Amino acid sequence: MTEQLSRTFLRGRVLRYRLRRNRRTRRPGLEVSRREGLVVSVPWRAREEIVPGLLHQWADWLVAKLDEHDAWDGPCVREYATGSELLVLGRPRRLRLKALDPRERGWRAELSDDRLVLHMPAEAILSPRPVVEQYLRGLAREHLPGRVEHWAQRVGRRPSRVIVGERTTRWGSCSPSGTLSFCYRLVMAPPEVIDSIVAHEVCHLRYLDHSRRFWGLLDEVCPQHRRCRDWLNEHEDDLII
């Protein structure tokens, strides 16, 4: 797969998008999200000149999606430096990036009430995103299994496996075989919100659908889940790294 950033005009506005070529892509496709902006997927040998026609063909749908996700300017990419803020467990922490001693390897983190100090190799400080991501993934792997355990006891069902990874469309999911998967960026949300997502997925271990029985169980064990869902919808942009 190759990818290039490109731009064009749509309805008189500048539109930035990513053009993705994939050997397995047969037909062109469009996808819009806040995190990735507009992604135009085309077959490996397609010419870029086909893109404007494609965009105009789908213009009504596209304009609505681009407005909805605020995605005209392309992918939403955060810059991290000393002084930036990062949400960790629902609290904004002031970031401090410090160079490790050249003899040390890897990275380490110190989290306090209002600060997150990340020690990393000096050369990583210029583009620290991978360390920020690894830190959040590690924190999610520490925090989430304990919360799954808590809710598994309340609901009386155990998952067969818990996976913490990247998901772009959902915060969590439950497979028919009882595997629970969560997006690591969930650890940026407040503990109560994280719990409501975990409770939701654990309840699926009893009812693998969104039936009335399912919502009845979730309402009973985690009555705050609706409020938490509203928080997530409202703060989706804050949970992008």
Ligand SMILES: [Zn+2]
């Ligand atoms: Zn569900």
